[in-house]
Amino acid sequence: MRAGEKGIAVAMVISVVIVAVLKFKNAEEVNEVEMDIPFISDASPELTAKAGEIIRVYNCRECHFLWGIRDLDKAVPAPPLDGVGEFRDEPWLFNYLSQETPQDVLATRLKPQYRMPSYAHLSDDERKTIARYLATLKVKDWYLPDAKKKRYEKLTGNDYTDDAEIIQ
Ligand code: HEC
Numbered sequence: 001m002r003a004g005e006k007g008i009a010v011a012m013v014i015s016v017v018i019v020a021v022l023k024f025k026n027a028e029e030v031n032e033v034e035m036d037i038p039f040i041s042d043a044s045p046e047l048t049a050k051a052g053e054i055i056r057v058y059n060c061r062e063c064h065f066l067w068g069i070r071d072l073d074k075a076v077p078a079p080p081l082d083g084v085g086e087f088r089d090e091p092w093l094f095n096y097l098s099q100e101t102p103q104d105v106l107a108t109r110l111k112p113q114y115r116m117p118s119y120a121h122l123s124d125d126e127r128k129t130i131a132r133y134l135a136t137l138k139v140k141d142w143y144l145p146d147a148k149k150k151r152y153e154k155l156t157g158n159d160y161t162d163d164a165e166i167i168q
Pocket of ligand 1: 054055058059060061062063064076077078079081084087088093096102103106107108109110113114115116117119130134151155
C-alpha cells in the first residue's frame with residue numbers, strides 16, 4: 001500500500017467508527033424517549049373521561065397508582081392499576097367491583113382498613129365503565145416484567161422470582 005492509500009483506508013475506518021458511534025447514541029436517545037411512559041390504553045376519549053371522573057370521585061388513587069399518580073400521603077400497598085388489563089379482563093373486573101367482599105375473589109394480606117373496599121353500591125353503569133376502562137390499561141412490552149414484579153410484590157408482600165405464578 002502506498003502512503004496515499006493508507007491514508008484513505010485510515011480515514012474510512014475512522015468515518016465508519018464515527019457513524020457507528022452516532023447511530024448508537026441516537027438509538028440510546030430514542031430508547032430514552034420510548035422508555036419515558038410505559039403505560040398505554042386504547043380507550044376512546046369518551047370512555048377515558050367518563051371512567052376518569054368515576055375514579056376521581058371514588059378516590060381509587062388514595063391507594064392505587066394510575067398513570068403513575070397516587071396519593072402519596074397514604075401508604076397503602078395496593079397493586080398498581082397501570083397495566084392491570086394485562087392481568088384482568090373486563091368480565092373479571094366487573095365481577096370484582098360488584099363484590100360485597102372483594103377479598104372473596106382476590107385474597108388479601110392487609111389490615112382491614114387498607115383492603116380493597118366494596119364498590120357494589122355503584123350503579124351497574126358505573127361499574128361497567130370502570131371495568132371497561134381498566135381492561136384497556138396495558139404496558140409496553142419492555143415494561144411488562146416490571147409491571148408483573150410490582151403487582152406480585154404488592155399483592156403477596158414477597159419478592160418476585162422468575163418462577164412466581166401470576167396471581168389470578
Ligand atoms: C383503601 C384502599 C383502596 C381503595 C380506595 C381502592 N382500592 Fe383497589 N385494591 C386495594 C388493595 C389493597 C387491593 C389488593 C387486594 C386486597 O388487599 O384487598 C386492591 C385490588 C384492586 C384490583 C385488583 C388488581 C389486580 O392486580 O388484580 C382492582 C382492579 C382494583 N383494586 C380497583 C380499584 C378501583 C377501580 C378503585 C376505585 C373505585 C379502588 N380499587 C379503590 C386497595 C384499594
